Amino acid sequence: MPLVSNGQIVSDRYRSIADDAELPADGALLLSAARFLASADSLRGHDGPIGVIWPNDRNIAELVPHLDQLATVVLLFPTFRDGRAHSQARLLRERYGFRGELRASGQVLRDQFVFLLRNGFDSFDVKKDSDAEAFAAAASRYSVFYQPAADQAVGALQRRRQLRGPAQGGQP
Amino acid sequence: MYVYDEIDRTLVAERVAEFRDQVQRRLSGELTEEEFKPLRLMNGVYLQLHAYMFRVAIPYGTLSAPQLRKLAEVAQRYDRGYGHFTTRQNIQFNWIKLADLPDALAELAEVGLHAMQTSGNCTRNVTADQWGGVAPGEVEDPRLWAEILRQHTTLHPEFSFLPRKFKIAITASEHDRAAIKIHDIGLRLRRNEQGETGFEVLVGGGLGRSPFIAKTIKPFVAGRDLLSYVEAILRVYNQYGRRDNIYKARIKILVHELGIDKFAAEVENEWRQLAGGPLTLDDETIADIRSRFIYPDYPPLPDAKELLAQASASEPAFATWLANSVAPHKQPGYAIVTLSLKPVGAPPGDATAEQMAAIADLAERYSFSEIRVAHEQNLVLPHVAQRDLPELWHALEAIGVATPNVNLITDIIACPGLDYCSLANARSIPIAQQLTRRFSSAAAQALGQLHLNISGCINACGHHHVGHIGILGVEKNGEEYYQITIGGRADQKAQLGELLGPAVPFDQVADVIEDLVEAYRELRAGPQELFVDTVSRLGVEPFKERVYATRQ
Amino acid sequence: MTSPLQQKIKITGPSVVTANRTIDGVVVYRSADQRWATDLAEAAIVRDAPTARALLAEAAADDVGAVGAYIAPVLIAADGTVLPGNLREQIRRDGVSITLPSVR
Missing domain, CATH: 3.30.413.10 (Sulfite Reductase Hemoprotein, domain 1)
Structure with a gap:
């Protein structure tokens, strides 16, 4: 499963730590939600980035007290038709101000890239190599959007007003 | 009419390009059916019994004449020369080829039509009153x-x-x-x-x-x-x-x-x-x-009472249609005209390419180029000058969309049923056809408003629960049977119908409906009391007795 | 989507494997020589669950050619003609039971 991060295919820096394995003293660690919550205190001061894999049926607000110690949150798409993690991503980015890496994992296909990017994801465990290679093209498929989301794009309702503004006042 | 700007046009064009790519990937095998299905559904493409079905969005049921003409062209070029208007104010084509879909979509995009979110687990076409913007007394459009x-x-x-x-x-x-x-x-x-x-x-x-x-x-x-x-x-x-x-x-x-x-x-x-x-x-x-909705600039006209009275006197059929299919408009001198897509013996809600093209022409001549789709699977010309009504009626008669049965027992809502649908248990359209033949125009007029809705399975696309009379197709030992409910309604007093009794076989449905209607004529408090109000006053029991007394 | 192979296979008589052709949705039947045929007469007939399962597995493996393969009952007439086993399959083979509006 290729990892696409900030538009590039990269190798994953994280080591996945099983729930019953000992915590390494340093390095980039990826933990389950249960393991992370149980070890959150002891992980403070850990030398290396920490990531957590958060299930899509668990309230994302539980992570809020710990966001400052997380470099990465991985949200899950057991199938791409299960869209719960889209809402979790919006909440993390817009309501809880998470600025770290937000990774989509599971059945992540080319046809979801635009939606995922708009919801604030910036890295992707892509299921198929061909989709990972097509990332740039697929991600830029749309140049206009009707609604504001967690990205920088402006929704159409606002965009029209921007377009109209200068027209009324002469040259922009 | 809402008028598209560059943003709307760009988005639709980009969506067409995306779907073209998805279809190509499906046909090449890069996408499995499991992966492709949700993608095609979000673009209104189903797989039915004999073919793909393609549903085009008609936002809140408003169409321009060029859009309706384009739908006629698509029906002709990519399908079998007709389309089916749905209870969600959309239109669907029943025989389209997957490989042709991107081209059909590109043609539709030329007039601002698309199929986005006409299926799939997303927000579907937002529907609205088909008389929006023209109904007297509404809060606003x-x-x-x-x-x-x-x-x-x-x-x-x-x-x-x-x-x-x-x-x-x-x-x-x-x-x-x-x-x-x-x-x-x-x-x-x-x-x-x-x-x-x-x-x-x-x-x-x-x-x-x-x-x-x-x-x-x-x-x-x-x-x-x-x-x-x-x-x-x-x-x-x-x-x-x-x-x-x-x-x-x-x-x-x-x-x-x-x-x-x-x-x-x-x-x-x-x-x-x-x-x-x-x-x-x-x-x-x-x-x-x-500001991006264009409204007709109605030339001021007086109400055409006299002219219509004269036309009614000389043409009783016009008088019947006028009373049945024409409604008051917020603008004096104008009227709202419903075009019945429920002629005797035809599938409810279907229109041929010729009819669609002709209606587009009539909309240009008589209705400021605008057409509406009603959730009852009829069309509407929303801005007709009253003085044009006699002429328009002749034109509508000529193309078979002036059956004066709007809101009557033969104005049936029906899903496609087992003739088309892979989910259906029983056929809907042949039942509707039988019923439109069973109740003559005069008989239907005499019964007053009576909504009869038919679904071919429990998914209820034909809204049977909220028909004054509802018919639900079920399967019993490989045979088509139909459950009948009465007392449902879909309006501001919406309620679910109640089951009348055991399901009846295909051949008996029309007889049972006739018995129900006979019971109503005997039981109603007066000719002004609607069927549904009689049911609500008396309950299901007296109807049940009447229907099942002579059966089994 | 449930895989066709997860369907419970219950066979009460002669059966075929049928699906819709991917490119245009046309009704097709799996033939004994591993093709999709549009004519029911060319369909491979199976008469017991293991054979049916094998035919379905073989057919479903062709995800590009056809969609939604499943087992459908047929009747064999005295002269050997293969007929659809229920109303649904009859409508699939023959088309809608009504006259199309456009040919009215």
């Missing part, structure tokens, strides 16, 4: 708000993979022609005591195997908060709606399981976080969308 919602929910990144489909309907009149109480969200435009425009918001209506009438979740949401409030509902639903069982995944089940108060509290909590944020609609934004 509901289509303005439907368009705002359409834009907001189109390719919504967070809500394109909801637990299940999501349908929104809006009405702005006392009389609800949009059936808002059987929608996931029903919106009733109203003004509060301060004169502010806003909405009563209802949630959790729907038919299918667990039918529910929507409940009011908030009596007034100001217009500026509409998007943030709908967003809050969708976010609660997306997170907590059931995904373990497709039959329990609609929002109505979540509302039912949580209870409306708990659900409302969840939404309120979420909404408090969103209110006042980027989704707030300021006056300027609303005015901007409003």
